[in-house]
Structures are given as structure tokens and as C-alpha cells.
Amino acid sequence: MSDVQVRANRLRRPSWHDPRLVVGVLVVLLSVVVGARVMAGADTTVPVYAAAGTFASGHVLGESDVRVVRVRLDGGTAGYLSARRPLPQGLVLARPVGAGELLPEAALGAPASLTRRPVSVPLPPPVPVGLRAGAAVDLWSSAKQTSDGATGYRPPERIAASAEVYAVTAARPGLGAASGDAVEVLLDDRQVRAVLDALANGAKIAVVPAPGGIPAALGDQVVGG
Numbered sequence: 102m103s104d105v106q107v108r109a110n111r112l113r114r115p116s117w118h119d120p121r122l123v124v125g126v127l128v129v130l131l132s133v134v135v136g137a138r139v140m141a142g143a144d145t146t147v148p149v150y151a152a153a154g155t156f157a158s159g160h161v162l163g164e165s166d167v168r169v170v171r172v173r174l175d176g177g178t179a180g181y182l183s184a185r186r187p188l189p190q191g192l193v194l195a196r197p198v199g200a201g202e203l204l205p206e207a208a209l210g211a212p213a214s215l216t217r218r219p220v221s222v223p224l225p226p227p228v229p230v231g232l233r234a235g236a237a238v239d240l241w242s243s244a245k246q247t248s249d250g251a252t253g254y255r256p257p258e259r260i261a262a263s264a265e266v267y268a269v270t271a272a273r274p275g276l277g278a279a280s281g282d283a284v285e286v287l288l289d290d291r292q293v294r295a296v297l298d299a300l301a302n303g304a305k306i307a308v309v310p311a312p313g314g315i316p317a318a319l320g321d322q323v324v325g326g
Contacts, residue, residue, distance in 0.1 A: 146171040148184035152198045157234040157267045158287055159215055162192045167204065180205055197235035197265065217287040219267040220296055222306055224282035228269070229310050236266045237311040238286065242299040254305055260295040263311050264288055284308055 150167040160166070169184040182188075182204040192209045222240065232238070240261040243254040267285040286308075288296060299306055 146173050149181045150184050150188065150204045152200055152202050152204060155198070155200050155235060156194055157197050158194050158217070158265055159219065159267060160194045161212075162188065162194065162204075162209070164188060170203070172203065180207060182206055182209065199235075217265075217289050218293060219285040220288050220293055221270075221283050221285050222296065222300070222308060224269075224284050224308060225305075226282065228282050229308060232266065232269055232284065232308070232310065234266055234268055237263045238266055238284075239309045239311050240264060240286065240292075240296060241307040241309060242295070243305040243307075244299065245303045245305075257305075257307065260299060260306075261286070261288055261292040264292065 148169050148171050151170045153166055153168045156162075156166065167188060172181075191211065193212050193215060194208060195210050195214065196208050198204065198208065229238075239259055241257040242260045243257045246253055246255050265287045267287050270283045270285070286296075296306070
């Protein structure tokens with residue numbers, strides 16, 4: 102065969118009868134099918150609810166309090182609130198959650214399941230730096246006492262340890278002394294009795310942040326102004 106005929110054969114347009122073309126097309130189709138299956142198998146993410154903000158224990162969750170995120174299913178997401186179904190109504194937080202945190206089912210419950218109640222305690226100035234919802238504080242009480250006609254106070258005693266802050270209310274100007282700063286603290290029945298007794302008897306109550314009790318990542322939850 103001459104060189105001219107060899108070059109002519111090389112430049113000839115391939116046809117469907119050419120086995121090389123058929124094999125090439127099959128290889129491309131097989132690659133597409135395999136790639137699609139690999140991509141489908143790699144999508145192991147599931148939708149779950151995450152907190153849209155920072156919320157304290159006792160907060161009633163609403164639609165605006167959550168957002169849907171997709172996370173990879175590695176066996177550790179089974180305990181989180183699935184977003185494949187509507188958000189249940191009336192759920193309350195049993196512990197504080199931070200913005201962006203996935204919502205564990207164990208941290209949610211009905212209002213009747215809560216064993217602590219918010220109690221408002223006046224905050225004499227200055228307000229502890231960084232005091233906000235979700236922080237842990239100790240409450241100390243100095244009971245009033247009268248001796249020889251003079252009124253004084255006994256040494257302070259701790260009446261609540263590592264209590265969770267529910268909310269901080271800032272003073273509102275122009276409404277008198279009764280509108281000073283205050284903090285709402287979640288307390289159990291025993292602590293509620295101790296705090297209410299101290300307030301009723303004119304004791305001085307100090308709110309002291311517990312060691313490591315003010316997370317830096319929590320956003321301010323201060324109301325009023």
C-alpha cells in the first residue's frame with residue numbers, strides 16, 4: 102500500500118461500523134454511569150434543625166428560632182432533631198444552646214418537664230461584665246440584722262450555686278428606682294425558697310459569675326433599655 106493510500110485511510114471519517122468508535126462511546130457512557138452512582142452514594146448528608154440564635158433553658162422554640170442545615174451522616178446525628186418533618190410545636194429547651202448548634206432531641210421537652218423556674222433578682226450596679234443568658238452564676242445573701250438599734254448585715258452565705266441566667270433586664274430611665282437592672286435566674290424549689298426569703302427580709306443579694314460560667318461565644322440576651 103502506498104503512502105498516499107495510508108494517509109487517505111487515516112483521514113477517512115469514522116463510521117458506526119468502526120469498532121474503535123463503538124468501544125470509545127461505550128467507555129464514555131460507562132464512565133458517566135459510574136460517576137453518577139459514585140456521586141449519589143457520596144451524598145450521605147441529612148437535614149437537621151440548628152439554633153438560629155442563642156437561647157436559654159426554658160425558651161419555647163418557634164419557627165424563627167431554627168434553621169435547616171445538612172450534615173453528614175456518620176452515625177453521630179441520630180440524636181438530633183430531624184428536619185425531614187415539621188418542627189414540633191410547644192417544645193422548650195432543657196439546657197442553653199448557642200447559635201448554630203444542632204438541636205439534640207434530649208435537650209428538648211414539654212414545659213411540664215422543666216423543674217426550674219425563673220426568679221427575678223435585683224442587680225445593684227455595676228452589672229457583672231458579660232452577664233447574659235446561659236451564663237452560670239452563684240447567688241450570695243447577706244441577711245439583715247439589728248443590734249443595739251443599729252441595722253447591719255450578716256456575713257454572706259451562698260444560697261444558689263451554678264444557677265443558669267435566663268435573662269438580664271436593663272434599667273429603664275425615668276421609671277424610678279424600682280426599674281433598676283435585674284437578672285432572671287433559673288432555680289429549683291429549694292433555691293426559690295431561699296431567694297424569696299432573702300428578698301422578703303431585705304437581705305442584700307450578690308450575683309457572682311461562677312468560674313467559667315460566662316461562655317464567650319454566647320450572644321447578649323439583654324432586654325429593656
